[in-house]
Amino acid sequence: MKTKPHVLILGGNFAGLQVARHIRDHVKPEDASVTVVDKRSYLLFIPNILMEILENKNPDSSMQLPLAPVLDKDETRFIQAEVLDIDVESKKVTIQPTERPGTTTDVLTYDYLVIALGNRLAFDKIDGFAEHGHTVSDGFYGNKLRHYLHEGGYKGGPIAIGSARFHQGTKGKLDFVPMAKAACEGPPVEIALSLASWMKHHEMGGPEKVTIFTPADLIAEDAGKNIVKQLLEIAGGMGFGYKNKLEDIKQIGKDGIEFANGESIEAELKIILPDWVPHEFLKGLPICDEKGFVITNKQLKNPDYPEVYAAGDAAACTVPKLGSIGHHQSYIVARQLARDLGALSDEEADSELYSPEVICYGDMGDGKAFYIHSNVWYGGDIEILKMGKLYYDLKVAFKTSYFAMGGKVPYWQWKMGSWMGDKIL
Numbered sequence: 001m002k003t004k005p006h007v008l009i010l011g012g013n014f015a016g017l018q019v020a021r022h023i024r025d026h027v028k029p030e031d032a033s034v035t036v037v038d039k040r041s042y043l044l045f046i047p048n049i050l051m052e053i054l055e056n057k058n059p060d061s062s063m064q065l066p067l068a069p070v071l072d073k074d075e076t077r078f079i080q081a082e083v084l085d086i087d088v089e090s091k092k093v094t095i096q097p098t099e100r101p102g103t104t105t106d107v108l109t110y111d112y113l114v115i116a117l118g119n120r121l122a123f124d125k126i127d128g129f130a131e132h133g134h135t136v137s138d139g140f141y142g143n144k145l146r147h148y149l150h151e152g153g154y155k156g157g158p159i160a161i162g163s164a165r166f167h168q169g170t171k172g173k174l175d176f177v178p179m180a181k182a183a184c185e186g187p188p189v190e191i192a193l194s195l196a197s198w199m200k201h202h203e204m205g206g207p208e209k210v211t212i213f214t215p216a217d218l219i220a221e222d223a224g225k226n227i228v229k230q231l232l233e234i235a236g237g238m239g240f241g242y243k244n245k246l247e248d249i250k251q252i253g254k255d256g257i258e259f260a261n262g263e264s265i266e267a268e269l270k271i272i273l274p275d276w277v278p279h280e281f282l283k284g285l286p287i288c289d290e291k292g293f294v295i296t297n298k299q300l301k302n303p304d305y306p307e308v309y310a311a312g313d314a315a316a317c318t319v320p321k322l323g324s325i326g327h328h329q330s331y332i333v334a335r336q337l338a339r340d341l342g343a344l345s346d347e348e349a350d351s352e353l354y355s356p357e358v359i360c361y362g363d364m365g366d367g368k369a370f371y372i373h374s375n376v377w378y379g380g381d382i383e384i385l386k387m388g389k390l391y392y393d394l395k396v397a398f399k400t401s402y403f404a405m406g407g408k409v410p411y412w413q414w415k416m417g418s419w420m421g422d423k424i425l
């Protein structure tokens with residue numbers, strides 16, 4: 001009996017889950033087996049953790065989508081395990097099951113591999129972060145900040161919000177992807193706006209206490225200069241402080257942050273986005289650039305190992321490290337895999353190749369959000385910034401429908417979301 005081709009997907013968050021689910025739009029279980037490996041048993045809906053923190057709700061209760069039940073629907077296997085090593089020559093992946101300690105390692109083989117493992121968020125590389133830093137990137141840090149804000153830890157002093165320096169690779173870089181000094185700067189802007197609103201409602205002041213900082217020449221430069229100019233004018237008018245070109249965080253202390261360029265910011269509360277660093281076992285692999293990000297072409301496959309794909313933050317071409325870019329890429333990867341498996345023609349598979357757009361809904365507090373849709377940073381002509389209550393509703397609704405659909409957002413709905421954002425509201 002002929003064995004079915006095996007698609008192995010490493011990582012089951014935004015990029016990995018979406019690829020896994022959309023392969024099944026084209027390829028039936030009897031024609032290919034699909035396996036997803038993730039060390040966690042659930043998808044973590046990172047972008048909305050901040051909203052939960054400010055409303056004093058536990059993000060662990062609302063932002064986790066269990067993976068096995070949704071993948072079962074597609075007859076896709078889920079393995080809860082840590083990926084330890086990838087051998088692209090022998091097409092083998094070494095894993096260690098993480099459900100219980102004491103497991104033995106195992107080896108999985110593949111015909112097609114999708115690397116959707118995200119990156120390490122390198123808080124551990126920031127001197128003083130453990131003692132004096134806060135962030136909103138997961139349930140642990142989210143709840144730490146929630147308790148600090150809502151249980152009297154924060155006394156109403158100055159606040160600094162910004163990013164450590166990002167270190168992008170250059171080997172095999174796609175021409176239209178610029179070099180960035182910060183990995184993901186929508187969140188610092190969102191945190192600043194919504195936290196200032198929270199402070200106002202808790203009679204602790206407002207924007208005048210908050211300084212937003214960036215290692216780069218311009219914060220959130222991937223949104224395009226005109227949009228950032230508008231955002232900075234609005235933020236400046238509200239009283240926010242802004243510091244740029246700080247290069248990197250040197251040290252976080254009890255009373256503030258020192259930067260690599262010699263400047264410092266006084267702050268009681270320091271909310272940090274770190275460097276996005278590739279996983280150690282990826283560094284040195286022939287599919288990766290000099291930093292460990294996976295090199296791909298516009299089909300999101302590695303040029304030298306065309307059976308290896310990357311999507312989401314793990315891919316070198318995903319800059320900024322934005323979930324919406326990984327989400328969009330996953331439709332492309334699913335179609336490419338479907339072609340490899342004989343379910344789509346070349347024309348159908350290549351109907352859309354990677355062409356990045358920044359799409360970002362950011363909470364501003366008071367039931368409002370900003371919406372950015374832009375590709376000018378990559379040489380395109382879309383440059384849209386809007387704000388209002390309907391965008392907040394869309395941000396909340398996206399999470400609700402994402403969970404209801406088990407992470408399988410139909411392509412038309414994804415396109416319709418940005419079309420509505422651009423045209424109607």
Ligand SMILES: Cc1cc2nc3c(=O)[nH]c(=O)nc-3n(C[C@H](O)[C@H](O)[C@H](O)COP(=O)(O)OP(=O)(O)OC[C@H]3O[C@@H](n4cnc5c(N)ncnc54)[C@H](O)[C@@H]3O)c2cc1C
Pocket residue numbers: 010011012013014015016037038039040042043044046047081082083084116117118119136137184186187279311312313314321322323324325326359360361362
């Ligand atoms: C505070 C914050 C706010 C953000 N807000 C937004 C936003 O509003 N909009 C937006 O578009 N993006 C936002 N982002 C960015 C977004 O979260 C990421 O771009 C997105 O999560 C990337 O998805 P991914 O699937 O590529 O990687 P990840 O989400 O990082 O998922 C990687 C998966 O791989 C698993 N994994 C990692 N290593 C291993 C291993 N060795 N073995 C097994 N499994 C492993 C992890 O458990 C995880 O499930 C935000 C990020 C942060 C930190």
